[in-house]
Amino acid sequence: MTISERLTEPALFKTGAYIGGKWTSGDKSFPVYNPANRQTLADVTDVGAEGAKTAIAAASEGLKRWKKTSPFERCRVLLKWYDLIQRYSDDLGTLITAEMGKPLREAKGEVAYGAAFIEWSAQEAARVHGETLPVAAPGARGWTLRQPVGVVSCITPWNFPAAMITRKAAPALAAGCSIVIKPAPETPLTALALAELADRAGFPAGVFNVICGDAQDLGPVMTGSPEVRMIGFTGSTEVGKLLMRQAADGIKRVSLELGGNAPFIVMDDADLDAAAAGVAQAKFRSGGQTCVSPNRIIVQEGVADAFVGRLQAKIASVKAGDGFDSASDIGPLIHDEAVDRVDALVKSAVAGGAKVLTGGQPLADELGGSFYAPTLLDGGSFDLEIARSEIFGPVASVYRASDETQIVQLANDTPYGLAAYLYTRDIGRVHRMTEELDYGMIGVNAPMVGSASTPFGGVKESGIGREGGKWGVEEFTELKYVLLAGVNG
Known part of the structure; x- marks a missing residue:
């Protein structure tokens, strides 16, 4: 039985790239295998460096609209995405088992775990706010704003093909950021299915993008582009250090969940x-x-x-x-x-x-x-x-x-x-x-x-930043301070 034949919704079986609200394909591709039997599941489009640039440009355009969208509207769209994931959880679990190998019941558990981050983050969207602060100057007022950091590059691993995406994408989207996701080449099918459901949920064009390909081609673009303001990564400490060095030239925000012992x-x-x-x-x-x-x-x-x-x-x-x-x-x-x-x-x-x-x-x-x-x-x-x-x-x-x-x-x-x-x-x-x-x-x-409600992350060489809870959403915001003088004349 082929992978598409196992799905109740065959349209979730995607092999292209999702950029700017549209599905695209190209001449270059790479195979995806089932590790349980070494059989080829699909050939997935490799967008290359130019495709990555196109996706980032689309995310930059999408950001202009999404960051000004009401947090209540962002919550509504995220919850629609959550509902669709719940509806098709069996199909998503099937894709995870096919390309990653974990038992189907465990794969379905991952889908539920990953979806919980969307539900939580959606509810946090309306709680991203600043504070009124006391200031020394007579007649002055001070306050803070929390605003989206901007375009976020999300680079995710193969061991949790769904949850490692939702743990980054959901809080970033809740905060008002746009995202470009690059899943691991071993497990792109789950990411592309999540993109199909995100499209159905109603995210504006360019807000949610998924591209696949060789990390050596895509990585430098996703970390080096001046339009990208943050990199979210889960993977090895070795690669995390490399991405951090690449991000340093642009003084970009990084959230790194790395290796453990x-x-x-x-x-x-x-x-x-x-x-x-x-x-x-x-x-x-x-x-x-x-x-x-x-x-x-x-x-x-x-x-x-x-x-x-x-x-x-x-x-x-x-x-x-x-x-x-x-x-x-x-x-x-x-x-x-x-x-x-x-x-x-x-x-x-x-x-x-x-x-x-x-x-x-x-x-x-x-x-x-x-x-x-x-x-x-x-x-x-x-x-x-x-x-x-x-x-x-x-x-x-x-x-x-x-x-x-x-x-x-x-x-x-x-x-x-x-x-x-x-x-x-x-x-x-x-x-x-x-x-x-x-x-x-x-x-x-x-x-x-x-x-979903608690902080996930490490210290020392296990990473920087936290995913989950209010901390996960705050990672994707910039804190701005405003001082208003002469309020009382």
Whole structure:
């Protein structure tokens, strides 16, 4: 069955570019594959540098109208987009599963999660306002205005093809900005479907644009154009640093959600069953291909053996398979190169003293796609590459530590600071350790840290800025101060 045949609304299957309120195509294209079986799903238009320039020019024109639109009207259009996404959530989930690989039920969950950011941001549109300020000069008045930053380039990754777009696009649009979205080349079909629904929602021409192509061609235009005033990016720290350097010449605003090396801490007073279930949920969501996925599971020595036994049983029951198979718990990795990288990390860890308790090998020959076995490693040095870098695969690696002080030290021994997890029933520990852990988000006895109403983002080399809540909308505004003298004559 082809991807279009799986959709209830075949018109959501788009392969062109959405620029200035119109669908366009070109002579140059690139293939999109299903990582579960390596079959070609579509050939998508590569707009090249000139296409990127056209999209930015369209966004600049669209901005002129959109920034002057009533916030209540912006709210109305955003909510229409939200309603359409909800209506076609099954089709959007199907596209995500086809091009990214995650199980269909999880893909539908991503659609709901991503749509929540649209609903929240729509309601925030009318709450973007300034304040009246006290000033020293007699008879004077001072106030602030919050105005849209301008044209925003949104560069998004493949692991959450819908949510990583809505987390940027919705607050930017709510604030009155226009946007140009460049999705990852691995997963453009979901982005193009979202553009079709945005078109139906009634965004004015040029306000919402989606272009696809080679990052080396599109990236410099999207960061270097003087018409672009902000870059929103989710992806690797390496690429984030590059984009930040490119944005520096124009002193452009950047919002960067970058790599992570999340510790999952289990203290000796924790509920071990809940902690094991938490690791399984947080680690194997999207096959471990998330920036907040637990990377180092640090367990206090006194309960380590008991915890590892529970976790091993959990992981041994995780089933890898095609995302369209309802029996599958996790899907494939995004491509064969990702499988090779994860396998190299596991082999290096074993050579460094870690023990494979379950899994530990590719499943490509067995399942016919870019699959890796759900894996649990025990032991090994904290100096191993698997402990120092982001695994981005279905591999849980357990380390043992003696006390609270050592655990915090080990958890913070990384240049990253996106998410951390702490399992303990001691409220004193909760306060002490959350204050000492150098992370932007900390889940205490909770394996999921993100929601539309809360701030999502990291510290250190994990990024700049926040997505979600009122903070997400404020990222896309400029604060202007006005002083009016001589009010009383």
